Amino acid sequence: MAKMTIGTKVESETHEKLTKLAESRGLSVSELVRELLEAGIGEQVEPAAAAVSSDLAERLDALEAMTFKATRAAAKAQFLASMSVGFTSDLAKLIVSGQMPTSREKTEFLAQTNEWAEDFAKTYLQNDPRGDV
Numbered sequence: 001m002a003k004m005t006i007g008t009k010v011e012s013e014t015h016e017k018l019t020k021l022a023e024s025r026g027l028s029v030s031e032l033v034r035e036l037l038e039a040g041i042g043e044q045v046e047p048a049a050a051a052v053s054s055d056l057a058e059r060l061d062a063l064e065a066m067t068f069k070a071t072r073a074a075a076k077a078q079f080l081a082s083m084s085v086g087f088t089s090d091l092a093k094l095i096v097s098g099q100m101p102t103s104r105e106k107t108e109f110l111a112q113t114n115e116w117a118e119d120f121a122k123t124y125l126q127n128d129p130r131g132d133v
Contacts, residue, residue: 079120083113 010018015029022032090109094101101109 076121079117083117087113 018029018032022029025032027035087109
């Protein structure tokens with residue numbers, strides 16, 4: 001990589017400090033100033049990178065939560081669809097056979113279906129600390 005020259009003026013006290021520090025580290029003043037500049041620039045870049053990393057982590061967490069909620073919603077929809085298919089199939093069999101369920105049988109069947117739905121929800125949908133859909 002090509003090197004460029006930067007010229008700057010500093011107070012004599014600053015120059016003396018730079019000279020002493022450079023000598024103690026076995027460097028030229030130019031080498032020391034270069035290291036200090038690069039370290040200073042690095043300190044400015046690292047917080048920006050950390051902020052991007054933190055923002056990315058937050059966005060990934062939000063995406064994970066949304067994905068989880070979508071998965072749970074899909075599970076609920078799949079369960080309800082399955083229940084509807086089963087209910088429709090049972091009803092079609094009764095109609096084809098000429099047997100219409102009594103009011104009591106309908107009530108019992110709906111109560112059983114509700115119980116299955118509640119059991120399903122308790123088992124598969126409410127056991128996760130990430131919250132409800």
